[in-house]
Amino acid sequence: MRTDPPVAQLLEIAASAVPLLERARGLVETLDGWLAADAIWLTLSDPGSKVYATVGSTGLEQPVLDYLGRQAVARETQLAGLHRNRPPVSVTELPVPMEELPTWADCLIPTGFREGLGVPILEPRGPYLGMLSLLFASGEPPSGALRDRLGQLAPLIARGISPMRSMLATARLVQGATSGVVLLRDGTSYTLPGLDDHPLLAADSLAVEIARRTLVAGQEYRSFLWPADGDSGTTGHARLTVLTATDVPAFVLGTVLVTPEADCRGLTPRELEVLGLLVEGRSNQQIARRLTIALRTVAAHVEHILHKMDVPTRTLAAVRAEREGCHVPPPPRPRSRR
Template sequence: MRDDPAVAEMIEIASSGVPLLERAQTLLDTLQDRLPAEATWLALSDPGTNVYATVGSTGLERSVLEYLDRPSVSREIRLAELDRNRPPVSLAELPVPAGELPTWADCLIPAGFRDGLGVPLFEPGGPYLGMLTLLFSGRNAPSAALRDRIGQLAPLVARCVSPMRSLVGTARLVQGATSGAVLLRDGSTYPLPGLEDHSLLARDSPVVEIARGTLLAGQVYRSFLWPVEDCAGVPGHVRMTMLTATEVPDFVLGTLLLTPDVDCRGLTPRELQVLGLLVNGRSNQQIARQLTIAARTVAAHVEHILHKLDTPTRTLAAVRAEREGCYVPPPRRAPTR
């Protein structure tokens, strides 16, 4: 299959570093020369808003594209079971008649289309991404050969428009990162292609909760330390770095990366905890209550922190710690009911 010129071009498109929308449109232009469809619609699913975000199209009028942006289209796609991992489906094979689908009855058929081929797209090993739709003006159903052909190309199409892969280039900016995850707005996390998975990157991890809160607050970058134990049970720390997502659909928040080899500036685990609370603006008394230690113990920790960071005041220590990511933030707490 790699000898196929179309496949070679698609692999090149998927590997390029151009923005998602440009990559998607280039992909459709490549397919248009090789597939007998009068129009195509390529869209990514946004689970947060129940709409499909158009990332590329050919042969469709603006009015049709505006119709396809409606939330009702997302409901019809679910009703037609086109959000499942399955081979391409023609209009006649849908579990509901076209007349009962307003997108066809009120939009596509009046626009001159009589048949279509829906191709669900899935991130390899990951979530449902969206769909590619091929539209035909003739009354003949798409051939079995065409369905087989587009079914073979579907994983490459998904690879080309995957928001996950769009973030890989940004992740490379974090030197030494060995594990990474993509954070979605609905709370889901998925491994970042090319990097390892890690338990700290699971959906219910306190680190993921901190990262989500940071990104939802509009912060584009944050780095901090988190305590871990190695295989022998020896305690240590890893660096967590979060980056906001750019040039991707709104349902992707950003990436969370883990770097195992970190410099703690000689700070002890307890001093890193105290420093994290300093960064959050806590007083010595508040820190003492939260860590269940004496206030004079907190004062001693603060004195050690100022010495090790070579700063004269706790405010400057907090600024340096946040800038260098040399602190352990307190876990986010659920609001009191």
């Protein structure tokens, strides 16, 4: 093993704009040139399918990688506590002998490995990402120096394989956005690093639920307005931009970004609500029932909307509103229970 890890090279890879999997492979190849390990396994944890997805490896044949991708391996790792923030841990330090761990007894020991060092990888102030595993043919315990160095490098490796970092690069394309969260398929969300918190991005926010349903439905982009304090009677609105995830693991849905103090063609709060129902294809009668207002009031709102949107028909108004994100969508109805 070399005296010093190639930190500068790892930093360059982690900060690069290349796709996530390419960054992960670069990190593993760089570590392989520094470490004396016989195999390296870098993974991302998928909370939806409850498996570890390999994003980089050296020294492991495909049958071994296929075995390590099983749900049973992920369960065994969690039982060993390797999914929590902790220093690197040797397999010989676990409370269960390695001969009694199925992953080792059935796969790794027959393959020729006698020692291993696991390093949990966590997003700063965010979710558990996965694990870096070093495997050794020798049964010699890993040195304290190796453990310390890997513990110091873990945040750098997390930066390199962070789905949030990829999402943050996309978020910067939305002009004026000051807040944002990443939505995961398991229903959780995490604030994008470097952006502010916002009440509209709370876990129980109706606006976030609209965004989540948008992404689950496969829509790649959506923009809409929402009352800034959650009260439809106010005049202040924020713009929410929903973007699907790209170059990230499948358990990441996408991002929701907030641009404060958005305005749209001088439409009033009530007109924005009516326009949102027009986007959904509702008739005047349905809008009147939904908003509990008179039918003639709906007709007046629609007339004002057409004038302000500079379109001749309600259909064109809906198309333009959807394209410009110039409407307040109706709150989502509760999901049906089976």
